[in-house]
Amino acid sequence: MAIWGKKKDKEKDPETREDRKKVGLIRGLWQKFRGIDWKNPVNRWKLLFVSLVGCIVVFGGGYGVLSLTNSPSFCASCHEMAPEYSTYTASAHNNITCVQCHIKPGFINMVTHKMKSMKEVYYHVTGVPEQIVQTEEEAISNENCLQCHSKNRLVTASGDLKVNHKGHIEEGVPCITCHAGVVHAKIVTRGINTEEVRGHWTKENAEKLMEKKYLAPNMGTCIDCHDKVNNGEKPWKDVAYNVPPNPEEMEKKLEEKAKEASGEAATEATSEGETTEAEALAAHDQKTQDIILQAIGKQQKDVKISMACETCHKKIKVPKSHKVEGWNGNHGGTAIQELDKCVNCHQDSKWIREIPKEDIISLLKMKEQETKTAKYTPNITVVKDQSRVNKFCSACHGNRPPGHDKSNNWLTSHSDMARSPEDKANCFVCHDRDKPKPGSTEVKAPTDVYCQYCHRTGFKDDEKN
Incomplete structure (x- = not known):
């Protein structure tokens, strides 16, 4: 403590060298601190100076750490964040920091979030998760969005959609219910931010993969929510409705269900599951068609929206x-x-809220092909394929055509309607030649009637085409 300028008188200090060894460091410092002459104004000024320097070091260092961890470049330093960082840099929000969206405003929220984020450091060191997902407790708050955006907007930026944002917010609808993909293009739901594909994420590839249909709310988002409201529900009250499902938790649930089923019970459960899935698909198709009829004004219903x-x-x-x-x-x-x-408009994938899983390699190849053939060329084969795949088309094209009912002898006389390859092509819009194989990746015809069901002996050489 020589800085304080007070020397001890060896004669007045009976403490021996051996006694000083026995005193601990903290206790020794405390004793010297107490021995300082605080009546001396110089010592008080020295204490003030040391305290000031200490505060600058502590608070300045803390501020520096916060500033560093708040920067997008810090997020990018971990390779597992490559998909999220790449989509962020390619988005319209790349001029703001990550924390402006992901942390609620306020210093306390900032510090609390930093403490909770220590688990991310743990995961980074011990083992990176297969997918980076947003948990329900980390859902982005309306407070974050309203720092920049006005809730008084009545139309979209394009001027086409009429959306009363204030009405939605006052009703309690979170912004992310509709705008979940505005920055990261719903890469979690699409399944393209997994560990094995993170090396493909660059800013250039992100720009290719960030399609408008993933950035803006798709029509299915509006339809699903409005339909639930018409049925007396408020789906946004459940936070899980607003954030993508955690694939790891879903896998655990599936594993638990699989363990519970065994023997005959497992077989019955599988059969029931297949039936339920088929019924659910049929119900979905019927519901989609019902909404289409409402949309085009051919079916009026007394609904809230x-x-x-x-x-x-x-x-x-x-x-x-x-x-x-x-x-x-x-x-x-x-x-x-x-x-x-x-x-x-007439594409069923645009009328549903759910987004199917995708393969990033196939998507990038598809984008390259689309660049080469950006303009659509009229093609009857492409149209017929679409009429089989697209539920908007197959809903009608899968029904028995009027021409099939004109004669009771249709089964024995329809060969005249399928003489040429062109005629057969018309038939194969609705029918398969052979029985569809279980698990086949080929698109199944909209009708269950296939040629080989009756023509079990096959066809003559001149009839195969």
Whole structure:
């Protein structure tokens, strides 16, 4: 403690060298501190100076640590964050920091979040998770969004959609219910941020993979929520409705169910599961068609929120050509010429909230191909394939055509309708030649009737095509 300028008188200090050895470090410092002459103003000024330097070191160092960990570059330092960082840099929000969205405003929230984030350091050291997911407790709050965005907006930036943002917020709907993909393009739900594909994530690839349908809320998001409201539900009250499901937790649940089932019980459970899945798919198709009829005004229902296109859209409406008499039976020619425009609305994947799992390698190859063939070329084969795959088309094309019912002898006389390869191509829009194989990746025909069901002996050489 020589800094304080007080020396001990050896004669007055009976403490021996051996006694000093016995005193601990902390106790020794405390004794010297107490021995300082605080009446001396110089010593008081020295204490003030040391305290000031200590505060600068502690608080300055703490601020530096916070600033460092708050920067997007710090997030990018861990390789497991490559998909999230790449999509962030390619998004419209790349001019703000990660914490402005992911941490609620306020210093206490900041410190609390940093303490909770220590588990992420633990995971990074002990073993990186297969997927980085957002938990329910980490769901982004409306407070974060309203720091920059006004809740008084009544239309989207494009000017097409009429959305009363203030009404939604006052009802308690979180912003992320609709805008979950605005920065990261729903990569968790799509399953393209897993460990084995993280090396493919660059800013260039992120720009290819961040399609508008994943950034903006798809129509299925609005339809699903509005339909639930019409049925008396408020789905956004469940936080799990607003964040992507954790794949690890889902796998655990599936494993637990698998362990519970054994022997005959497992077989019965599997059969029941298949039946339930088929019934659920049929119910979904029926529900989609029901909503379509409401949207185009052919089915009116007394509901809280109208499903008609004009309810939400200002510009996109039912085309005039669709209202012409006989449109249902004569739209095939238009579909061949303008299929790319048709699927803007008539594609079942755009009418459902759920997003299927994707393969990043296939997506990148597809993007390269789309760049080469960006313009749609009328092609009857492509249209027929779409009529089989697309539920909007197969819902009608899967029904028995009127021509099949004109004669009771159809089964024995229909060969005249399938003479040429072109005629057979028309048949194969709805029918398969052979019985579909279980687990096959090929798209199954909309009808269960297939040629080999009756023609079990096969076809003549001139009939195979």
